[in-house]
Amino acid sequence: MKSLKENFQKVHVLVIGSGIIGKFNALELSELGFQITIIDPTQDKNSSNAALGLLMGNIYQKRKGRSWTLRKQSLELWPIWLKHLQAFNNELNIEKPLIQLTTNEETFKKLKKFINENNDQNLKSLEGDSIIIENINKAFQTRNIKGIISKKDGRINAGTLLKTIDTCLKNKKVNFLKDKVIKIRKLNTHWIATSKTKKEIKSDVIILCNSLNTIDLIDNLSHNIKLKPVLGQAIEISVNDAEVDLLALPKHFNINGKNIIPVSKNKLIIGSTDEYSTKPEENIFEKLTNIIDKKPNWLVKAHVLKRWSGIRSRPDGEPSPIMKNLGDGLIICTGFYKNGILLAPACSKWVANEIKNYFS
Ligand SMILES: Cc1cc2nc3c(=O)[nH]c(=O)nc-3n(C[C@H](O)[C@H](O)[C@H](O)COP(=O)(O)OP(=O)(O)OC[C@H]3O[C@@H](n4cnc5c(N)ncnc54)[C@H](O)[C@@H]3O)c2cc1C
Structure with a gap:
């Protein structure tokens, strides 16, 4: 019987958006063996590059509910990821x-x-x-x-983090396309993403990590997602x-x-x-x-x-972030108006579990 990793190698995941959320999803999934493409027209002009990198997890005053659970999970996952990423850049650190x-x-x-x-x-x-x-x-x-x-809380330099993840993704042979997705559609068992330069990218799964523009790519009449x-x-x-x-x-x-x-x-x-x-x-x-x-x-x-x-x-009208499995291999991971750097590990883990379940 083939290992899960071998099966995942045949699965192509398209990550739309290369902020910290898109990159962390690519990182998590490439470690699991999936074939990944990230697409983004402007890699370094997003909110992730503007972030100050403060990780406010344990200092959060509400100790129950979804937001606390995500923070708690991220606090546990950060040291593991940090160790992994330090193999690519030993200057990356969480300053506490x-x-x-x-x-x-x-x-x-x-x-x-x-x-x-x-x-x-x-x-x-x-x-x-x-x-x-x-x-x-x-x-x-x-x-x-x-x-x-x-x-337990501290700060990670967001710019250094993003660059280190890039090195790691390169090492994992993650494909990066500098382009904007303007449309996605399901064709039989696959997804087809059409880019601004008229490329058609075929994938088994799409993860939408493109912040405000997420709603332009989904049928919002059925999903009713609002972002401000x-x-x-x-x-x-x-x-x-x-x-x-x-x-x-x-x-x-x-x-x-x-x-x-x-x-x-x-x-x-x-x-x-x-x-x-x-x-x-x-x-x-x-x-x-x-x-x-x-x-x-x-x-x-x-x-x-x-x-x-x-x-x-x-x-707008629901808590941040939006993590939804829309079915058929389409997942939304967006709406991080705050704490995207902190929450990236927990949210990517959730996405990875959804995809693993979809293929098992
Ligand atoms: C000044 C400032 C300070 C902050 N400080 C902190 C902090 O201390 N700690 C913390 O945890 N968080 C902080 N944040 C918040 C954090 O930056 C965000 O939560 C996080 O960056 C959100 O990441 P993202 O990947 O969802 O979005 P983004 O980084 O905005 O990335 C979205 C990407 O999607 C791409 N995209 C959009 N449309 C398309 C399309 N159609 N096709 C392809 N790509 C597309 C865009 O080009 C962009 O690169 C701060 C934010 C700011 C602005």
Whole structure:
């Protein structure tokens, strides 16, 4: 009898979209032995390349339901994938811990309650007596910042991750097509995807990982999937290092919903905001640097070195993400308006199980 892997080698899977979700699906399935093609017109201009890579799993305050289950599974899968990917790039790492901070007393009380209720050794509250808080308060010239630290969460550099997955996929002989799919149809036992340049790609399975454009490729009258664009923005700023010691700050942290990543003694990345629009705003510096009530001087005087943004898709009328098996070898894995980097391993595992069941 042939092994499952040998059987899978005959199955051709077309992954539409090469953001982190498409690439992770390709990674998981190529490891299982499937023949994979990924198609995307613009590999590096998607929201995955804009992501800051914070992995907020264990710090998530709802400890039940689908979202928590996906986070929990991803937290378990990430160390395994990391080890696998490090064989292709030993610089790829998850930098732990993750620190979530607030200046709002009520929010802090809720964070403390969450820790007490869950009795999780990997979570701790951070107050004025902690050296971390002392340094952050000093940098932001306040006394009001406090929060929690999660030893299990952290950050992976999204750009490095995507490049490492590319190397791994190349090694697995995954085929990459630079083109846009404009139509898909079922023809007998196969799927035919028609591209903008009029190529016809035949496959046994299609996985739709093409964010907002997913709905253009399905019969939405029967499936009724709605996706809204959500803009995320980030800036890299330069500051006067005589006025603030960025190196005394943690490698990444979040204050009042803004993610902050000091990258050198005078450079800092700040992101991201959730806006229901598609156009980056002009006053992005003001918006992103409004971290606490009174901005420290070094932040007022900072200069923007780089700004970037990404448009993600948020499901309308159902929870994020959308993972649906539409039957006949057509699967949707999209709608990651947040946490796509974190959730990629758990979601790809779900897709792989659906495909394995379809062929067994
Ligand atoms: C500024 C910013 C910061 C973020 N920070 C974090 C973070 O810290 N942690 C975290 O986990 N998440 C973060 N995110 C969210 C994360 O980036 C997303 O959840 C994730 O990138 C979604 O990945 P995706 O593969 O679904 O979509 P995308 O990366 O947008 O990829 C979709 C791809 O589909 C392709 N495509 C579209 N239509 C077609 C078609 N017809 N044919 C072929 N290809 C097509 C597009 O070209 C694109 O490459 C952030 C996002 C932004 C913008």
